Amino acid sequence: MSRLIMRVAVFMFFGLFFVMSFNMISAEADADENVEAQSLVSKARATFESFMADDGMVWLHKNLKDARGVLIVPQMLKGGFFLGASGGSGVLLVRDEKTGEWSEPAFYHIGSVSLGLQVGASAAEVVMLVMTKKGADALLATRVKPGGDVSAALGPYGAGMAAKGVTADIISFARTKGAYLGLSVEGSVIDTADSLNKAYYGKPVVPADILIIHNVTNPKSAELRSALKKAAK
Numbered sequence: 001m002s003r004l005i006m007r008v009a010v011f012m013f014f015g016l017f018f019v020m021s022f023n024m025i026s027a028e029a030d031a032d033e034n035v036e037a038q039s040l041v042s043k044a045r046a047t048f049e050s051f052m053a054d055d056g057m058v059w060l061h062k063n064l065k066d067a068r069g070v071l072i073v074p075q076m077l078k079g080g081f082f083l084g085a086s087g088g089s090g091v092l093l094v095r096d097e098k099t100g101e102w103s104e105p106a107f108y109h110i111g112s113v114s115l116g117l118q119v120g121a122s123a124a125e126v127v128m129l130v131m132t133k134k135g136a137d138a139l140l141a142t143r144v145k146p147g148g149d150v151s152a153a154l155g156p157y158g159a160g161m162a163a164k165g166v167t168a169d170i171i172s173f174a175r176t177k178g179a180y181l182g183l184s185v186e187g188s189v190i191d192t193a194d195s196l197n198k199a200y201y202g203k204p205v206v207p208a209d210i211l212i213i214h215n216v217t218n219p220k221s222a223e224l225r226s227a228l229k230k231a232a233k
Helices: 002-052 058-066 133-138 194-201 207-213 219-232
Strands: 069-078 086-094 106-112 123-130 152-154 170-176 179-181 189-192
Touching: 002 058, 002 069, 002 086, 002 123, 002 170, 002 194, 002 219, 058 123, 058 219, 069 106, 086 123, 086 207, 086 219, 106 194, 106 207, 194 207
Parallel strands: 152 170
Antiparallel strands: 069 086, 069 123, 086 106, 106 189, 123 170, 170 179
16 A cells, blocks of 8 residues: 555656646746747837838838738748748737727738748848738738738839839838848748737737737837837828
């Protein structure tokens, strides 16, 4: 009987040790992702403000007020030259058409076999304007393919391009080292970054919770939201 009790005690000890170790690892992972999420929000603000300070982004400046949403990817990396894995993470904010207020950021991953980065460009920063309800609704899904599920187009660049007519659900602008870069997002895949959303808001959430229902908040997004509101005026 004593042997049985001892075996049960040993089993319970190791079981408790395993649970505690798992919880500690999970807590550390959550903390790391929270730091990553906040860093991404800060970098998104810097990227957006840099685009707004670019005199060549006339079309972006002029049409931001009509956009339903903005997806900002501070760093899009390319693994190869002609064909290679490309991708990055970003945040999407949606504008309330009645109040003009911008939502909290929802986190996304974007990737593709090739995102059309020019030869010699290994990284880019990207801003995508979501111009239609169809585009905004599509991004509430788990996965969306620009050029497939929704139409996508390259944004015009240059001081004389303000009046150029461009129609698409999503219009993308990209730069590398401060220079304009023609980046096609057709054929890419945009996925929700569930773990980053959970880490940033402290509980599991879907994009609709963040962008439409507004039942989660994080005060650390205030500077990014303020920059978008100011620029959209």
